[in-house]
Amino acid sequence: MHGETRLPRNTKEGLLFLLIVSIISVNTIAPLIVGLELGFSKEIYLDTLKILPFMWVIVVLLVRLVAGPIVRKVLPKFTGQTDGFNARVLLNIILNVTVLSISMSVIGTWVGTGHVSLEPVRNFLHIWPRNFGIAFWIELLVAQPIARLAMKSLHARQDRKAQSVNA
Numbered sequence: 005m006h007g008e009t010r011l012p013r014n015t016k017e018g019l020l021f022l023l024i025v026s027i028i029s030v031n032t033i034a035p036l037i038v039g040l041e042l043g044f045s046k047e048i049y050l051d052t053l054k055i056l057p058f059m060w061v062i063v064v065l066l067v068r069l070v071a072g073p074i075v076r077k078v079l080p081k082f083t084g085q086t087d088g089f090n091a092r093v094l095l096n097i098i099l100n101v102t103v104l105s106i107s108m109s110v111i112g113t114w115v116g117t118g119h120v121s122l123e124p125v126r127n128f129l130h131i132w133p134r135n136f137g138i139a140f141w142i143e144l145l146v147a148q149p150i151a152r153l154a155m156k157s158l159h160a161r162q163d164r165k166a167q168s169v170n171a
Contacts, residue, residue, distance in 0.1 A: 008089060009159040010152040017158065021151045022067060028147040030060045033139050038116065040134065058115055063104065066111075071103040093152075097143050105136040 012018040038052045078099055083092055109132045113124035124131065 009156045010089070012155055013159070017155065020158075021155060022064065024151040024154055025143070025147045026060060026063050026067065028150060029139070029142060030056055030063055032142050032146065033135075034059050034112065034116075036138050036142075037112070037135055040138075052116075055115055059108075059112065062111060062115065063108065066104055066107050067100070070107065071100050074103055075099045093148070094144070097140065097148060101136060101140045101143055105132060105139045108139075109135045 012021045034056060035049055035052045038048060042048050075096060079092070079096060082095055109128060110124040112135075113131075114120045117123075
């Protein structure tokens with residue numbers, strides 16, 4: 005997928021891609037999950053907004069230090085030379101969302117409640133499938149497409165600029 009305009013081409017672009025995906029994800033997934041747990045109200049939403057910066061830092065660290073390395077190691081075992089862009093992206097999303105939703109089903113509960121307990125571990129089989137489903141569909145239909153569109157636009161702008169310099 006070298007040269008793919010919808011993906012980051014360097015570290016700086018990778019950070020921008022991560023920023024876009026993580027900001028969209030944290031600002032949609034966390035409020036949805038909290039709303040399903042506690043009910044949807046203005047007060048609950050405003051309380052959720054207070055923890056979002058902490059959740060965002062945790063998600064970015066988990067992506068960079070846990071999910072990213074795991075997915076980079078596992079993805080080649082399931083993809084072949086003839087697999088297309090969409091197949092690779094879908095598998096990448098599934099693997100990332102799996103690792104992050106497992107982690108955040110526990111850590112997110114701790115951050116949201118303000119204390120560490122065994123409750124999210126005991127309720128894991130109840131909360132994880134729902135959290136995975138929410139995160140998967142938001143990543144697949146909202147966060148990733150917006151980030152890929154941003155990369156495509158950035159690369160088109162870079163190509164136009166390079167062409168005008170060379171002309």
